[in-house]
Amino acid sequence: MNPLHFQSAPPPLWFPMLPPEPPNSSGFWETRNVRDRLRELQDTLNLAKAMQKELEILKTIKDGKGSTEDDAKELSTDSSVSGVLKYLERRGNNLETQESLSVEAANSLMAKLRAQLEPFRYVTDQASPWEEKSATVRLANKMSKSKRNKLWRKRKRRRVAEMIAKERDRFDQAHREADEWRAREIAKDIANHKVEKMKEIAKLKAREEKKRLESELELVLIVEKLQELRSIRIQKLKKQGHFLPEEDDKFLERVQAAVEAEERQALAGVDTDAAKDAIATAEESRKTMKNQEPPFSKDLSNDNDGNKETEDQITGTKDEESSSPVRGKDSSQRASEGQSHSGAYDSLANLPIEFYHYYHGSNTDMGTLIEVRRTWDAYIRPGGSRIPGHWVQPPPPADEVWASYLVKPK
Known part of the structure; x- marks a missing residue:
């Protein structure tokens, strides 16, 4: 095993030790304070998970140095392991130094996490005073109420959106019905107008036909009267001894x-x-x-x-x-x-x-x-x-x- 080039290691990151948490008062359980504490706790948990993953990678690298060449190739192909190795080469740290630093940082992070969880111990502790329990109950009620309000607002928004959509659909349906009714009325008016025009044309034709028939009837009546008058005159002439050539066969x-x-x-x-x-x-x-x-x-x-x-x-x-x-x-x-x-x-x-x-x-x-x-x-x-x-x-x-x-x- 080749010894690495000696470099001075940077000073370790020491997290300050928090003092013990005094007994919580009703002001701690305010909604904004609890939200901030929970956010800090979530960030600490994320760092703890990342630290755990780093320690597992360092352990894997340390165990892989004494293994065969195939295991070394498999470790080199892993992206997380290769990234840690590149980081160590860039910083000039050896594996043992980096492992010790990571262990110290993990211990400090665990102490911080323990300090952040200390105020919430009163929720499960039976020996905690009733004021703290009542404050937690009020906070729980507020949170449940806030959750219910959120759900109610969500349902209300959904219901309002559905009502607005239904109202829009009703408006669209009313507009379509109005357009259809207008189109039917327009078509009906056009048809009635055409029927009226056809009736007027039929009346004019009937009037003209009536006039023509009246004139023909007058001519027929005139011809009949003329024929009667002619027959009367013919009879009169026959009585007087005259005869008509067109009616006399003898002639x-x-x-x-x-x-x-x-x-x-x-x-x-x-x-x-x-x-x-x-x-x-x-x-x-x-x-x-x-x-x-x-x-x-x-x-x-x-x-x-x-x-x-x-x-x-x-x-x-x-x-x-x-x-x-x-x-x-x-x-x-x-x-x-x-x-x-x-x-x-x-x-x-x-x-x-x-x-x-x-x-x-x-x-x-x-x-x-x-x-x-x-x-x-x-x-x-x-x-x-x-x-x-x-x-x-x-x-x-x-x-x-x-x-x-x-x-x-x-």
């Missing part, structure tokens, strides 16, 4: 027959020319007979000659008479009336031959009838058509009611 049949007759006449132009020649010959014969015989006998002779000369014409126009039975019936009725009332022609004997031929020649001669009818057709249109060649102006309205329905010019 349509006659018009169709006349059209067919005109087409046949256009194809049979030769027969028409022969009829014209026969009419001219009849007129000349009547003129010559007028100069020789009285009017009555002249009419009879003209009747016989006309019948003979127009036999071929009558056979040629049988188809025309069959297509227009109404015209043939009228001409036959006129001829029979002329034969039965031959005395009526005496007053017409002084008329010119042109008037007599136009008004009375058709009673005895078919050619004269055809000529007169074609002359009538010529007044409708040049060429003998049933369609007028010019615009036919309508008659003025019969009264103010009809005049009110006329379309006014813009």
Whole structure:
């Protein structure tokens, strides 16, 4: 074992010896004094524990010097042992000197700890005076009360925190409910506004539809009244002997027959020319007979000659008479009336031959009838058509009611 280099060791730390504690009074058991004493006692206990650990490390180092190399390696790897060795090398102390110093410091620390525990001996000592025991009891009561107060304050803080959290949650819930209610009310107002708008639009459409239906109903009523008025006027005209072409089937049949007759006449132009020649010959014969015989006998002779000369014409126009039975019936009725009332022609004997031929020649001669009818057709249109060649102006309205329905010019 190599001796260490000799160095003068520092003087040991000697703790002063405390005098014996006098009997405690009621002032010792004050809360602040007891708290300070307990804090000092706690610090002394911590130092005692550290000193105990240091002595154990020194003992371990001392025991490890005589052991094997493996134990020395294990001690060198320990951090606490290596730290103590470094401290000894830095201070230049050997192991024995440091051990003696540590033992003296531990003895001094134990004496101090014993002195600090001395005032609290009266708590467990039965021979201590009652004043000290009452003071300790009061201190214990105060400490328990303080502990209870701490626990109560802690519970109160927890309860207040819970109440505040619950209150905050209630406020949040109320805010959420208010927001939801506001959103529902806003949506309801928007829906009601839309419904009101749709109702207004529906009312406007219904009003417009009603106006349109009213106008149509008025037009329908006007048309019905006009139809009633027209039927009344038609009945009145029928009573007076008139007829309406669009409602008379006989008239349509006659018009169709006349059209067919005109087409046949256009194809049979030769027969028409022969009829014209026969009419001219009849007129000349009547003129010559007028100069020789009285009017009555002249009419009879003209009747016989006309019948003979127009036999071929009558056979040629049988188809025309069959297509227009109404015209043939009228001409036959006129001829029979002329034969039965031959005395009526005496007053017409002084008329010119042109008037007599136009008004009375058709009673005895078919050619004269055809000529007169074609002359009538010529007044409708040049060429003998049933369609007028010019615009036919309508008659003025019969009264103010009809005049009110006329379309006014813009």
